[in-house]
Amino acid sequence: MSIGLDASREEFTEYMMRLPVLDTHTHLVGERLGARDFWEIAHYFWLFREMQAAGYPADAMELPEDLRIAAFLEAYHGTRNTLMNIAFTQIFKDLYGIVIRDAASVREADRAVKKSAQSTGWAQEVADRMQARRFVVNIPEHAEFQGMKHNAILIPRIDGKLGSWVKEIELSQDPAAVFVQTREKLGQLLDTYKADGCRGIMTTLPRYEACANRKVVIGQGSTRDEILMMLLHEVCAAAEARGLFIQLFLGVERSWCGTAIPANDPSRILKLSALFEAYACPFELVVATELNNLDIVQAAWNFPNVHVGGHWWFNFRASTYRDSMQYRLEALPAIKSSLIVSDARSIEWSYGKILVIKRLVAEFLWNQIEAGWIDQETAFRIAEEWLYQSAAKRYGIQD
The missing domain is CATH 1.10.2020 (uronate isomerase, domain 2, chain A)
Incomplete structure (x- = not known):
């Protein structure tokens, strides 16, 4: 795939549409893609x-x-x-x-x-149409992609276990002892993932009042948020010891009503920043709220081990992509940023949402070229990192 450095807008856009992508978060099921x-x-x-x-x-x-x-x-x-x-x-x-x-x-x-x-070849045909090289899933049983060149990249999600552990510790007669037991369970779980070849883990987080820079000893009277935050310290320590990265999906709240809604919390990333400073494991931050787009860029600017991911839930809109691409372009090396999160439940919707993202990337970068901020060669490199290379490096994918 090649293009001259004096391409027209149409040629530039066509080139962008042909670039490989890595879909970093899907709900695809391997046996029915x-x-x-x-x-x-x-x-x-x-x-x-x-x-x-x-x-x-x-x-x-x-x-x-x-x-x-x-x-x-x-x-x-x-x-x-x-x-x-x-x-x-x-x-x-x-x-x-x-x-x-x-x-x-x-x-x-x-x-x-x-x-x-x-058609047994349909999923691969659609993937080839959008140049999707690899897809991420979070459930082990979904990772075997039937009829595809490659199985999914498995990044196991631990939010279900994390939530149950917090509740178990909170309701225990001896929270300190149960916390120690939970630390052991966590280590065993991550050992299993590591042995299975996983490069990282993923978790969503509910709204939290506790801050990572205020470490407490878990015992009688510890609040739910304190327990959650101290468990996050254990998760980070365990991931660091095993060479795993951590994906944090933030900004969707389910506690206010029966429907999931976005919650713009200006302190959300700030409260976690002590984790980024204390632990050397890579972090990938994916947010569902518009106001946190700048916050995660600031975190990635401040901490070399923090990377910014794609747009999740209510953040998947053309307007939020344009703003966040501007933040990222100005502040971060392209290798620190991934853009593709389809959140798709079928291969067809992965196609549709990747198409939208690629169009937005092409439009945004062309406007930057026309304004004189970057040249075409720089734009090509940025797009390649944003769409594929950044995530591939983080996830250990070798072409």
Whole structure:
């Protein structure tokens, strides 16, 4: 893959679209990578939320097909301006050659998806179309990618265990003793991951009031947040001892109501900064909230072992990408930053969201070239790092 250093905007954009990518967070399941019908693509969480805002019923799958299609089309046409609608439209245009207009086109799309679901090579074909070299999953049982050139990169998530450990210590009659026992369990767990060839672990974190720079002795009266923070110290120490990196996914709150919502906490990263300073293990920070985009760049600027990841949950919008790319361009070497987080549940949505990111990268970098801040050669190198090389180096991927 090559291009001259005097490329036109169209040539530059085409080159960007052909660059390899590493999708650093997905919910893909190895034995069923592709969607099985139209509705598995149409009801992807993010598009579904936007469609609901346009009047699409939450119980759409319970409706007779004719009524469901009619309701879908009304909401689909009502959300043509939203980013997920744009990605969805491009999925069917690019992968199936279908433009969604009416009931007939929806039924045609459903037949096309059901047909592709029967093809053992479909997932690899879609991955090749978007130049996706590798994908990350967090559940061991999902990592064997059937019909693909490579299995997924497994970065096991420990948030379920972390939450149960915090609760167990909090409710114990002897929190200090249970904390020591938990430290041993944690070490054994990370030893297992290390032996299985994993290069790192991932966890989400709930909202926390405790700060990493205030270490306490766990005992009777220790708060839940204190226990969580001291366990995070143990996680970091154990990861450092085993040469593992830590992915932290931050900014989604589930404690305020029954629905997950973004919580812009200006102290979120600050409260963790003592961990970045105390432990030499690499950290990758992925946030779901717009205001924390600058905070993670500041952390990566201050601490050599901190890297910034892609945009998660409510942070996956063109506006937030443009702002965060500006922060990253000005402050960080490109090798410290990854951009691709599709959060996809099917290979088709990985395609659609990667397409959006690549388009935004091409648009942003071209504008920087035109403004005279960087040249084309620098832009090419930045894009290669942001889309693939930074994550590949962190995860130990050798081409």
